[in-house]
Amino acid sequence: TQLLEQSPQFLSIQEGENLTVYCNSSSVFSSLQWYRQEPGEGPVLLVTVVTGGEVKKLKRLTFQFGDARKDSSLHITAAQPGDTGLYLCAGGFFGNEKLTFGTGTRLTIIP
Amino acid sequence: DAGITQSPRHKVTETGTPVTLRCHQTENHRYMYWYRQDPGHGLRLIHYSYGVKDTDKGEVSDGYSVSRSKTEDFLLTLESATSSQTSVYFCAISELAANTEAFFGQGTRLTVV
Numbered sequence: 520t521q522l523l524e525q526s527p528q529f530l531s532i533q534e535g536e537n538l539t540v541y542c543n544s545s546s547v548f549s550s551l552q553w554y555r556q557e558p559g560e561g562p563v564l565l566v567t568v569v570t571g572g573e574v575k576k577l578k579r580l581t582f583q584f585g586d587a588r589k590d591s592s593l594h595i596t597a598a599q600p601g602d603t604g605l606y607l608c609a610g611g612f613f614g615n616e617k618l619t620f621g622t623g624t625r626l627t628i629i630p
Numbered sequence: 631d632a633g634i635t636q637s638p639r640h641k642v643t644e645t646g647t648p649v650t651l652r653c654h655q656t657e658n659h660r661y662m663y664w665y666r667q668d669p670g671h672g673l674r675l676i677h678y679s680y681g682v683k684d685t686d687k688g689e690v691s692d693g694y695s696v697s698r699s700k701t702e703d704f705l706l707t708l709e710s711a712t713s714s715q716t717s718v719y720f721c722a723i724s725e726l727a728a729n730t731e732a733f734f735g736q737g738t739r740l741t742v743v
Contacts, residue, residue: 528670552731561720561734562673607672609732617688618663618724618732620673 523610523621531627535597540624542608543590549613551591553582556605556623598628633657636721636735643742649708651738653721655701661724662704663732664688664696666717673720679704711742 526541542551550569554562566575568584568591575582579602581594595602608621633656643649653662661680665673665688675688677696685696693715695707708715718739722732 523672525672559736561722561736562732563734564731567731609673617675617678618722619675620665622670622672 523608523619525606525608525621525624527624528622529625529627531629532598533629534599537594537596538598538626539592539594540606540626541590541592542610542621544610545589546610546612547588548584548591548610549588550611551584551588552609552611552618553591553593554607554609556607562605562607595626598626600628600630602626603628634721634723634733634735636719636738638738639736640739641741643711643740645712645742646710649711649740651706651708651719651721651740653704653706653723653735655704655723657723657725657733658701659723659725659733660701661726662698663722663724664694664704664706665720665722666690666715667720667737668717676706676719708740711740713742716740716742 523544552567553565556562566582571588572586573584579596583592606624609618635654637652663678664676667673674690676694677688679685679698697705718737720737721735724730724732
């Protein structure tokens with residue numbers, strides 16, 4: 520079983536601060552996705568990264584895929600209360616049709 | 631929004647009874663997944679399907695079975711519900727395999743008493 524570990528598990532910061540959350544695995548990903556989930560809803564895709572070293576930006580969110588394709592980070596600049604939610608990474612692995620999810624980072628932005 | 635509907639949205643059942651959850655899609659996507667979500671565990675894959683009558687186990691499949699007789703429907707059955715199966719269950723669909731976007735239903739909150 521491929522495991523994805525996310526850190527930190529919980530993060531609570533003030534509005535306007537910057538933050539980074541991490542997703543790590545001992546296995547090489549064929550692709551990696553980041554989802555955000557709000558209470559009472561299913562996860563919604565934010566981004567997919569495929570190439571080692573790839574960086575993608577989505578407004579104030581920056582996603583980076585590690586060169587070795589074993590890790591990824593999500594950086595949020597000037598966090599806002601609307602960023603509050605559960606952030607999940609999900610990895611696809613070569614030869615495996617299953618999408619494996621990390622344990623999640625629960626982010627709270629305090630106004 | 632992707633056309634994916636889970637039913638029921640909430641259910642309370644007694645230990646030892648069978649329970650079936652339904653996932654219905656209108657997107658004609660090939661892949662369908664059942665996950666359970668519990669605090670501290672993220673989403674864990676129970677079973678998935680890669681076509682009609684083609685299913686395979688995930689990491690937490692014990693006590694669960696699935697069926698897919700039509701492209702649009704994927705059923706999850708708890709053969710004899712236990713308290714450890716109290717959870718929120720999510721169905722997801724994707725057009726291709728694991729490196730494409732998965733669309734999720736709104737979840738079913740199941741309580742086994």
